[in-house]
Structure formats: structure tokens, C-alpha cells
Amino acid sequence: MGNDLGQSPDEVQFRFRDDEPVDHAAVTVDSCCDQTNATAVRIEPGDDARVLLPFLDRLALVEVNFPVFGDGRGYSSARILREAGYTGELRAVGAVLIDQLSHMRRCGFDSFAPDKRLDEEDAARAFATWENVYQRAADARATIADKRHEA
Amino acid sequence: MYRYDSYDQAMVDARVEEFRDQARRRLEGKLTEDQFKPLRLMNGLYLQLHAYMLRVAIPYGTLDSRQMLMLADIAEKYDRGYGHFTTRQNIQYNWIKLEDAADILADLATVEMHAIQTSGNCIRNISSDHFAGAAADEVVDPRPYAELMRQWSSFHPEFTYLPRKFKIAVIASEKDRAAMRLHDIGVRIVKRDGEIGAQFYAGGGMGRTPMIAPLIRDFVPIDQFITYAEACLRVYNRYGRRDNKYKARIKILVHELGAAEYIRQVEEEFAHLLSVGVEPPREELARIAAHFADPAFVDGPKTLDRSDPDFALWVDRNTHRHKHDAYVSAVISLKPAGGIPGDATAEQMRVVAKLAKDYSFDELRVMHTQNLLLPHVAIRDLHAVWSALDAAGLGAPNMDTIEDIIACPGLDYCSLANARSIPLAQRISERFAETGRTEVVGELKLKISGCINACGHHHAGHIGILGVDKKGTENYQLSLGGSEAEDVSLAKITGPGFDEDGVIAAVEKVTDVYLAARTEGERFLDTYRRIGMEPFKEALYGQ
Numbered sequence: 001m002g003n004d005l006g007q008s009p010d011e012v013q014f015r016f017r018d019d020e021p022v023d024h025a026a027v028t029v030d031s032c033c034d035q036t037n038a039t040a041v042r043i044e045p046g047d048d049a050r051v052l053l054p055f056l057d058r059l060a061l062v063e064v065n066f067p068v069f070g071d072g073r074g075y076s077s078a079r080i081l082r083e084a085g086y087t088g089e090l091r092a093v094g095a096v097l098i099d100q101l102s103h104m105r106r107c108g109f110d111s112f113a114p115d116k117r118l119d120e121e122d123a124a125r126a127f128a129t130w131e132n133v134y135q136r137a138a139d140a141r142a143t144i145a146d147k148r149h150e151a
Numbered sequence: 152m153y154r155y156d157s158y159d160q161a162m163v164d165a166r167v168e169e170f171r172d173q174a175r176r177r178l179e180g181k182l183t184e185d186q187f188k189p190l191r192l193m194n195g196l197y198l199q200l201h202a203y204m205l206r207v208a209i210p211y212g213t214l215d216s217r218q219m220l221m222l223a224d225i226a227e228k229y230d231r232g233y234g235h236f237t238t239r240q241n242i243q244y245n246w247i248k249l250e251d252a253a254d255i256l257a258d259l260a261t262v263e264m265h266a267i268q269t270s271g272n273c274i275r276n277i278s279s280d281h282f283a284g285a286a287a288d289e290v291v292d293p294r295p296y297a298e299l300m301r302q303w304s305s306f307h308p309e310f311t312y313l314p315r316k317f318k319i320a321v322i323a324s325e326k327d328r329a330a331m332r333l334h335d336i337g338v339r340i341v342k343r344d345g346e347i348g349a350q351f352y353a354g355g356g357m358g359r360t361p362m363i364a365p366l367i368r369d370f371v372p373i374d375q376f377i378t379y380a381e382a383c384l385r386v387y388n389r390y391g392r393r394d395n396k397y398k399a400r401i402k403i404l405v406h407e408l409g410a411a412e413y414i415r416q417v418e419e420e421f422a423h424l425l426s427v428g429v430e431p432p433r434e435e436l437a438r439i440a441a442h443f444a445d446p447a448f449v450d451g452p453k454t455l456d457r458s459d460p461d462f463a464l465w466v467d468r469n470t471h472r473h474k475h476d477a478y479v480s481a482v483i484s485l486k487p488a489g490g491i492p493g494d495a496t497a498e499q500m501r502v503v504a505k506l507a508k509d510y511s512f513d514e515l516r517v518m519h520t521q522n523l524l525l526p527h528v529a530i531r532d533l534h535a536v537w538s539a540l541d542a543a544g545l546g547a548p549n550m551d552t553i554e555d556i557i558a559c560p561g562l563d564y565c566s567l568a569n570a571r572s573i574p575l576a577q578r579i580s581e582r583f584a585e586t587g588r589t590e591v592v593g594e595l596k597l598k599i600s601g602c603i604n605a606c607g608h609h610h611a612g613h614i615g616i617l618g619v620d621k622k623g624t625e626n627y628q629l630s631l632g633g634s635e636a637e638d639v640s641l642a643k644i645t646g647p648g649f650d651e652d653g654v655i656a657a658v659e660k661v662t663d664v665y666l667a668a669r670t671e672g673e674r675f676l677d678t679y680r681r682i683g684m685e686p687f688k689e690a691l692y693g694q
Contacts, residue, residue, distance in 0.1 A: 045393075070189060070272070072312025076389050079309055083427050098181075099173060099190055106308035119181060122172075129169055132158055134302045136429040137309070144158040144302070145431040148438060 013118060014101075014127075015111040017089055022061040032059075042093070049077035053084050061089045064109070069095040075107045082108035082138035101126040108138030152213050152514060153298050153442045155263045162305065163260045166267055170194050171253040193273055193311070195266030196252055200566045203247040206269040207259060211279035211297040211321070212240030212517040214264075216504035219515055221262045223500035229255055234500070236485060236493045238557060238608060239318065240278050240517040241269055245564050267305060272313045274304035274384070280322045280329050281518040284443060285526040287474045290342050293323035295440040296349070296376065299431065303377050310384050314391035315399035317384070318356075329519055330635035332364045333357055333611060335401045336383060340373075347373045353383055353413065354405030357605035361641050362402040365410040367417065375421075378430045382421035386413065446512035451477035451531045464590075465537050465548040470528075477530055481511075483523040483540060484547040484555065488584030489577050492558045493521030502543040510536050521557055522550065553588075553595040553662070554580040557608050561601030561618065562625075568601035570618025570625035575599055578655055592662050595675045598633075611635035613676045614661065615642040616654060627654035631661065631687055632679045643684060646692050660690045 012021065022040045029051055032041040040061040043049055052059065062081060064074040078090055089111055092104050096114035101123060104112070132144050142150075155163070170190075177187040195206040207222070214222075222242055226234045229251050230244040237243055247255070259265055269276055277297045284292040300319060304310070310317075320329040323340035331337035337352035348370040355364030371379040390408075392398045405413045453476050457463040470479040483503060485493050495503070503523055507515045510532045516524040528536055540546040549555050556579065559565065561572030576599055583589045598612030602619075609615030615630040626648040633642030649657050662675070664687050669678045679687070 048389075069186070070312050071393055072272075072310070072314075073389055073393075075309045075312070076385055083423070097186060098176070099169075100311075103306075103308040103311055122176065122181070125172065129165060130306065131161060131165065133308075134162070134305055135307055136427075136431075143431065144162075145435040148156070148158070149432045149434040 012091065012111050012113045014123065015089075016105075017110050019089075021111075022089065026061060026063045043074070043077050045071050045073040047077070049080045050084075052081070056081070056084060056086045056088075059086070059088050061091060062086065063091045063093045063113075066092060066094040066096055069097050069100065075103065078104070078107040078109055079138045098122050098126045102129045106133065106135075106137040106139050106141075152215060153210075153294070153439065159302075160260075160263070163263070163265045163267070166194070166265060166306075167253065167256045167260050170256055174249070174253055189271055189312075191249075191252075192271035193268055194252070194256065195269035196247070196249070197270060198566070199245065199560075199564050200562075201564070202245065203249050203252070204243050204245050204564070205247045205252060205255060205266060206237070206241050206243040207264060207266050208269045208276040209241050209264075209517050210301050211277055211283065211294050212281050212519075213283075213294060214515050214517070215513045216508040216515070218262045218264055219500050219504035219507065221258065221264065223497040223504070225255055225258060226497040226500065233494055233496045235491075235560065236495065236517050236521050236523065238519050238521060238606065239276060240281070240519055241276055242517070245560070270316070271311075272315050272317075273311050274307060274313075274317045274319065277301050277304065278318070278320045278329055278334075278519060280324065281516045281524050282328060282471055282480055282526065283323070283516075284445070285471075285473050285478075285480045286324060286326075287472045288326055289324040289474075291323050291340055291347060292440075292443050293321045293338075293340050294443050295436060296323075296338070296340055296373075297321040298439045298442075299377065299436055300380065303380070303431070307384075310388055313384075313388055314393045315396065315401075317387070317401065319380075325637060327635070327637040327639070330608070330611060330639075331355075332639045333361075333608075333635055334364065336380065337364050341370065343370055349373060349376050349379070351379060351383070353417075354402040354410070356400050356402040357608060357610050358400065359397060359603045359605070360400075360402065361605065361610040362406060363639050363641065364402075365405065367410060367414050373436070374433055375425065375430060378424045379417075379421055381429055382417045382424050385420050385424075386416045390416070446514075446527060448475040448478060448527070449529075451529050453477055453530060455530055455533055459534075461541075461548075462534060462537055465541075465546060466533065468548040468552070469550045470533070473527065475527075478527050479530060479533065481525045481528045481533065481536060482518070482550045483525065483545050484549055485522050485545070486549055486555050486580060487544055487547045488549075488554055489581040491573050492556050492576050495523070499543055499545055502539065502545065506536055506539055520550075520555060522555070549580075549589060551594045551596060552590070553583050553592055553597050553614075553658075556580060556597045556599060557612070558599040559601050559606035561599075561607075565601065565606075567604055568618065569603075569620035570601045570627065572599045572601040572607055572618060575616065575618075575627070575651060575654070578651075579658060582655060582659070588659075588662065591666065593674060595662070596634075597658070608635060609633070610641050611639070612642055613674075613679070614658060616658075619648065621648065624650070626650065629654060629657050629661070629691070631684065632676065634676060638676075645684065645688055657691055661687050664690045
């Protein structure tokens with residue numbers, strides 16, 4: 001069971017989806033590519049998210065691990081998956097902090113399993129920090145520039 | 152110049168509130184110092200040797216009198232009555248209290264200013280040519296492109312935790328007055344067959360491993376400008392080294408992959424991102440560019456009365472050709488002989504603000520050489536401007552001379568420094584001013600860093616000085632032949648280092664060699680390139 005990285009759904013603190021969470025553990029990217037039935041996978045910072053693109057149809061959960069909060073590779077992994085059309089759950093796991101929530105959300109994460117539980121009120125404020133945004137990203141929000149030039 | 156609309160203002164205001172909240176959570180113990188550090192850094196707050204330092208962004212070095220007056224007020228209200236202009240066209244205050252920081256940011260927001268991303272492992276303030284919009288030799292004004300990048304890079308959701316800091320410079324002429332190829336990304340806006348586009352260089356930088364950025368794309372169509380930048384950043388975010396902070400800048404990635412492989416990966420990502428569609432609507436660039444329309448220049452005299460020799464010298468040294476022939480750009484030297492390079496008092500900032508309002512269409516620039524600039528001065532007003540500057544101690548006629556030294560804060564302020572930079576700069580400029588050699592030597596760019604991180608740009612100095620710690624005493628290595636301009640090159644070390652007195656004598660010796668060897672019209676750098684290192688070494692270390 002060396003590939004069982006564990007993460008039961010009740011450790012998820014914030015979830016912006018209505019579907020049922022996947023009820024089994026995620027496997028590594030390597031295992032995911034070898035096993036034809038894996039539906040949940042965990043990406044580590046050094047993994048190339050594009051390796052998963054052929055399997056997106058069968059994946060229901062992708063966890064992106066942040067072993068340290070300062071390693072920002074997971075933000076790119078998230079956007080790459082969303083840009084490729086992945087619509088399943090995209091979960092940020094590990095060193096997920098209040099001040100990263102809004103950016104992670106923009107990169108396509110729709111569930112969050114921080115390794116230390118976050119203050120609910122602070123988190124609610126963090127998710128709502130940016131009423132408007134400058135860049136196009138995975139959340140498909142209209143940007144400030146889009147709004148400036150709306151017909 | 153650019154003006155915030157309600158969206159821009161709301162973004163900056165939201166950031167102030169976000170920072171206030173972060174500071175509160177830090178005080179309540181909800182954030183550890185380790186967790187708080189990157190957050191305060193992304194708001195420009197560093198912990199230095201003696202106090203917090205706050206670095207305020209001046210996008211592409213452009214500001215108006217109202218903003219300069221606020222910088223003066225902040226210097227008096229929260230600091231010790233002065234501020235320090237930096238090599239990336241920003242200003243920093245060296246004596247800030249953490250508990251004042253949110254209030255300072257709120258004050259700045261009232262004049263459309265901020266300290267966003269002036270530090271941290273994110274995309275920093277975008278710098279540009281200080282003569283932008285005024286220079287006779289530019290293809291277009293580069294600032295609209297820099298402003299487009301400012302908005303794109305502010306609070307970028309994907310690129311806030313990069314492997315390391317990321318600096319971008321945007322210019323639009325053959326002449327490089329922004330050290331463009333010594334940036335993580337350097338952009339030159341060009342025109343080909345009537346089409347505007349962007350030439351991209353990537354992987355330049357100074358620090359302990361100086362590199363000149365190679366060209367990675369000769370022409371990016373301007374309606375794909377942001378998409379290409381995003382591709383460059385994504386490849387860096389994914390593959391830049393994170394195992395060693397000294398090897399984490401993009402220059403190491405480009406070097407280790409080789410430019411060709413980095414280009415291949417960027418092109419692949421670029422093609423993908425074009426299909427995703429991340430470019431701002433085309434009208435946005437036009438909207439921004441309208442803010443940078445020329446002021447209402449009027450015809451006037453093109454010559455001036457040169458009977459006052461002090462004035463004539465200042466005109467020759469400190470003014471630059473303007474695209475309108477009745478105007479010049481006038482450099483305000485922050486390098487009085489014996490002074491601290493880049494420092495200005497609140498009073499001086501107010502003098503400069505008034506001059507900008509009265510004589511330069513209410514516009515000012517910060518130069519990467521740590522000077523200020525009035526970009527559009529009518530030739531008929533030049534004497535009045537000079538007189539006012541001179542009276543305020545701002546009239547030193549020394550642009551690009553050996554007195555115009557770039558120096559980092561060094562051991563007087565910085566916790567990373569190994570040696571002092573400021574006192575050395577003061578002694579050298581004083582010495583050359585006293586002996587009258589400054590004028591004899593002419594253009595000579597001297598740059599001093601107090602440690603290997605090279606904030607004083609010593610690698611790019613015609614003469615560079617690097618302070619090191621040698622068994623507990625300050626020691627200075629001399630190097631020759633660097634340039635940050637379009638003829639970019641990295642300086643080479645002459646040999647063993649010197650103590651403080653020794654390095655000042657050494658600088659005099661190398662100027663002796665130059666004066667003896669130079670041919671008509673040759674600058675120090677030209678002579679060095681022609682005759683090579685040996686004659687200088689001989690003078691410094693020979694028997």
C-alpha cells in the first residue's frame with residue numbers, strides 16, 4: 001500500500017462542489033499512469049501535470065500537494081489541468097494558508113485540505129479579497145480589462 | 152501619465168486592507184514569522200540591520216508632483232526626513248516601524264501609489280527607460296507596454312510563489328538606458344514593417360552569477376505580448392530550481408537548459424496559451440496608451456545663453472536631447488560630491504515636485520542611476536530650473552561621470568552586506584571633485600556593491616567595486632570593463648583586493664592609465680576595450 005497517500009474526505013475544510021467526494025485514497029502520478037482504474041491521484045511539486053492529460057476522463061479527484069507553502073509549482077499544475085478541460089475535483093493539500101486561498105481558487109482549485117485547520121472567518125474574508133481581477137485564469141472570471149471594454 | 156480608474160484604485164485599497172488584516176493575524180499569533188515574512192515582503196517590508204525598510208513602487212519610474220509631495224510627507228512623518236531612490240526606479244525608507252506600515256500604505260493609496268511586489272519571490276515593479284516619452288530616439292513610448300505588464304503581474308495568481316524574485320524592464324529604443332539585458336526578462340518594443348512588436352530577452356541578471364540575457368524571440372506580435380510573457384513565467388515557475396536559493400533565478404535555468412531548449416519549452420507553452428486565450432482585449436492597450444499622449448509642447452527658443460560657465464557645464468552634462476527641439480530632459484543629480492548616492496531630503500523632494508509642476512508638465516522620473524529627472528523642460532526655462540536646483544543642493548553637473556556613482560546601501564543598512572558602500576562612494580566622489588579630475592575623465596560609470604548580491608551593479612560598471620569580508624576586515628575587489636547599456640558587458644576583476652584607502656588609490660591609478668592611453672573621443676570603457684586589462688594590472692600591481 002506504499003502508494004496510498006491517505007486523505008479522507010472529512011479532512012477537506014473548504015469545498016466548492018456539489019457532487020459526492022471520492023471516497024478512496026489518491027495514488028501517485030506514476031501509479032495513476034500504470035493503473036487503469038485509479039480515479040484519484042496526488043501530484044507532488046516535481047511531477048509534470050501534463051503526464052495526466054491522457055487520463056483526465058477517468059479522474060474524479062486530483063490532489064495537488066504543497067509540502068511547503070513557498071513552493072508555487074502546484075499553481076501551474078492546477079491551471080494546466082483546468083486548461084486541458086479537467087472538470088473533476090482539484091484539491092489543494094498540505095501547507096495551504098489563508099493568504100493563498102484566493103490565488104489557489106483562481107488557479108482552479110475547488111477544494112482545500114490544509115494540514116492545519118484555518119480560521120473560518122479569516123478564510124471567508126480571504127476568499128472574498130478580490131472583488132475584481134487583472135488576469136485571465138482558470139476561474140474564467142471576467143477581468144478588469146474585459147469589464148472596461150464591455151460593449 | 153497613467154491615472155487609476157476605480158478598478159485600479161479598488162485593487163490598491165483592497166491590498167491595504169489585506170495587509171492590515173495580515174498584520175493583525177501576525178500580532179494575534181495566527182501567522183508565524185516564517186508565514187508572515189513573504190506577505191510583508193510582497194508589500195515591500197524588509198527587516199534590515201537597524202529597522203524595517205519599506206520600498207515603495209514607482210512603476211516605470213514615472214510620478215507626478217502630488218506623488219512626490221506624498222513621498223516627502225512620508226519621509227518626515229514616518230522616517231528621518233529623507234528617502235533613498237533605488238536602481239530599480241523605486242524609493243525606499245530605511246527607518247520604518249512595522250506598526251506604521253499599514254498606515255503608510257494607506258497614505259500612498261490616496262495618491263495612486265503602493266508597495267505591492269517590491270520584494271518577495273514574485274514579479275517585481277516593472278522598470279523602463281527614464282527618458283521614455285521624451286527621448287528623440289525611441290520607436291514608441293515604452294510605458295504603455297510596461298503598464299499593461301504592471302496590471303498583468305499585479306497579484307498574478309499563478310506567479311506569486313516563484314522560485315525567486317523576477318525583474319522585468321521594458322524599453323523601446325536601440326539605446327539601452329534601463330540595463331534591460333541584465334534583467335530576468337528584458338523587453339525591447341520594436342517596429343517591423345510598420346507593425347509594433349516585442350523583442351524578448353530572458354535570463355539576465357547580476358548577483359553572484361552575472362549573466363547577459365540571450366535573445367529568446369525577435370518579434371512577438373503586440374497582441375500576443377502578455378501571452379508570451381505568461382509562457383516565459385510558466386516555464387520558469389515549473390522548472391526553475393528550488394533546491395538552492397542561489398541557483399533559483401531564471402538565469403540559471405536558461406543557462407543550465409541552454410537558451411535553445413528554454414526557447415523550445417516557452418514556444419510550446421506559448422502555442423498552448425494562445426489556444427487558451429489569456430491576452431487582455433486589444434482595446435486595453437489603446438486605453439492605457441491614451442494616458443501617455445504627449446503633453447502640449449509649444450515651440451520656443453532652441454538655443455540658450457551660455458555666458459554663465461557653471462550653467463553651461465550643467466547643461467552639457469545633465470541635459471538630454473528631447474524629441475521636441477524646444478525642450479530637453481534635465482537630470483537632477485542626487486550625487487553631490489561627498490553625498491550619499493540616491494538620497495534626497497523631504498525638502499529636496501518638495502523643490503523637485505514644484506519644479507516638475509512649474510516646468511515639466513507635472514511629470515518626474517526616477518532614473519536607474521539613482522537620480523531624478525525632469526523629462527520635458529523648455530529650453531527657455533532651463534536657467535530658472537538650474538538656479539532653483541543649484542540653490543537646493545541638487546545642481547551637481549555630473550551625470551555619467553565618476554561622481555555619478557551607483558552604490559547599494561551596504562553595511563550601513565543592509566543585513567546581507569559584507570562591507571560599507573556609501574562611505575566609499577562619498578570619498579571617491581569627493582576626491583575626484585576636489586582634484587578637478589571628474590571633468591577631465593568624462594564619462595565613467597563607477598558602481599559599488601557591498602556584497603556579492605550586486606545590488607550596486609558592480610558587474611556592469613566601467614569600474615566596479617565589490618566589498619567583501621576578508622578575515623573580519625572590509626576588503627574591496629576592483630573590476631573593469633562592465634556596461635549595462637546597449638554595449639552590455641560584464642566587468643572583469645583586476646586581481647587581489649584592496650583596503651578602503653587602497654581601492655580609492657587604485658581607482659585613481661586606473662584613470663591615470665586611461666588618460667595616458669586614450670585617443671580622441673574615447674571613453675574610459677572604449678580605451679579599456681581597446682588596450683585590454685594588462686596595462687591596468689601593471690599600474691595596479693606591477694613593481
